[in-house]
Each structure stands twice: as structure tokens, then as C-alpha cells.
Amino acid sequence: MKVLVTGASGFLGGRLCHALLRRGHSVRAFVRRTSDLSSLPTLSDGVPLELALGDVTDYPSLLAACSGCNVVFHAAAIVESWLPDLSKFISVNVGGLKNVLRAYKETDTIEKIIYTSSFFALGSTDGYTADETQMHSAKFFCSEYEKSKAVADKIALEAAKEGVPIVAVCPGIIYGPGKITAGNVVARLMVERFNGRMPGYIGDGKESFSFTYVEDVVNGHILALDKGQPGQRYLLTGENASFTQVFDIVATITNTKRPSLKIPLFVMVVYAWLLVLFSRITGQPPLISPPAVCVMRHQWAYSCEKAKRELGYKPRSLKEGLEEILPWLKKLGLIKY
Structure with missing residues (x-):
């Protein structure tokens, strides 16, 4: 099939392009003119990869990229906790999806849309573990x-009710080898931890996030193409754990000391605001922002049983995933242990 991948140059999108090519699909990678293409297969390798230049917020370029495609993987998104211009979250993450849906209606070849949502779209789960039936309260x-x-x-769900063949997949916190972006927060924290810039535990140990290895998320997307039912959401999550548990597992794997300091969240708020101020000067995104600290005051525990049952999704454990990312970071010279 001819497959379009939006956000193809990103941490997830690049891996998704590789996986689709391995399965024999022709892939059109939708990227911006300024995108770093290092995560994509090189065209000189002779793979059936085509580059389409544009932006999901620029409808004409997106419509042109959709032309002749049978499937659209809409993975383009801004995955940050904070930006100087907050309006970009809506224009890209909401406007981009609206443009994909509009392009579907104006083409006659698209048979299925796999939309990369997020477990954040379903809201926090303070005190319980939720599944796909949860709807964000929006309060x-x-x-x-x-x-x-x-x-x-909600826009994706409404489109499905109108007959659009869209399947939403909701990853947890994605981590693993690849680009060390804001979306790959675990890798970023490991670099900070092993270089002495993160001297202690962050959070109170009561928070809970669902951590998902990047290759498992990619496989979940492929499974959603093969078996996902339009109008359904599938949580591509993994093991639910706190960042305290992450740091403890890392210490065990690397045979290093566990942090002796626990950084209270009120201190993290002050630190986060300082990083934001520094970010405004340098133009580099902050490692931790005030919204990220707010997220850590809550729990985001989700079950992926539906994806396991209906798609055949098989996420690895947090320990297994960390055992792969840590040697990779060490080989790159980003951490030492």
C-alpha cells in the first residue's frame, strides 16, 4: 500500500517509516523543509521512500501529500510541556488533525487513518487504573x-461517528533509542542523572505514568493498521510506574548508587520557572517546565488489555526497555557508568 506518515522526521515517525518499509509498503514521509531527516532511511538505499515537503498546518501541502495514498498515519504533533507561544499546541495538534480529516474527504483513495493520540487525551487517573472508556472531564x-x-x-471520535475510518492509538510516555527530544523524556532524564544535573529523585514517588518502549508503540501502530477497528481507541501503554521506580531500576541495571536526595515538587516548581526563564534567553526548550511539574502531581495509570486482546499488542516491561536504552546512551558517550 501507499502510506503517508505525517511527523515522519520525529522520534516516533522515523521509526514508523522504517517499520512500514520493512513490511513492504511504499512510504511517503511528510516533513517540513527545516526538519532533521537523520532518523529516516536514506533515499540512496533504494527503499521505496518518498519525501513530501510541507506542514500539517498548511492544508494545500498536506492535501498534495495525501494524493494517491491508501493509508495515513497521522503522527505529527508538538510533544512539549511548554512553549513560548502556547497557541502552537492547538494550531498543530488540533488544526493538523482537522486538516487530515478534511484531506480525507477531498481524496478518494484513503481507506484508513491511524491517528496517534496520547494517554493524556483521556485525563489523569488519580487513585485508579483506567482504560479506553475514560473520557477527559475537560474541567x-x-x-x-x-x-x-x-x-x-474528541474530534477524532466525532469524525468516526460520521463514517471516517479513523483509529486512535494512545501511547503512554514513549522512550527508547532515537532522537533525544522532549518526547523522549526518559532518555533526557538519564542524561541529566548520569551527568550530575539531576541529583535526586523527582516527584514524591506517588505519581504514576505508563511507560512504553518506542518499538512497542511502532508495532502497535502496525497492528492498528491490520486489526484496528474504525471508531475505536487503543491504549498503547506499558508498565505503570513512578519516576522514583525508574531511577531505582536504572541504579540496579547500572550497578550505581540510588539517589540519596528527594527533590520536593515545590522546589521543582521554582527550578522549572528558572529553566523557563533560561529557555527564553537561549531559545532551547526547558528540561522541566511548570506544567510538567503539575503533571507529576497526578497519576496517569492506564491498562492496555484491550490492545493486547484485540490487536495482539505485546509491550515489554520497564526493566526490559531500560536495559536497552541505557547501553545505547552509554555507547553514544552521553552517559557513563
């Missing part, structure tokens, strides 16, 4: 990212 949002994904999630 409070920790971040503009969370808000944008919740709004987009």
Missing part, C-alpha cells in the same frame, strides 16, 4: 499539550 488541564490532545481526541 482542568495541567498543560496546553494535554488540552490540545483532549480536544483532538
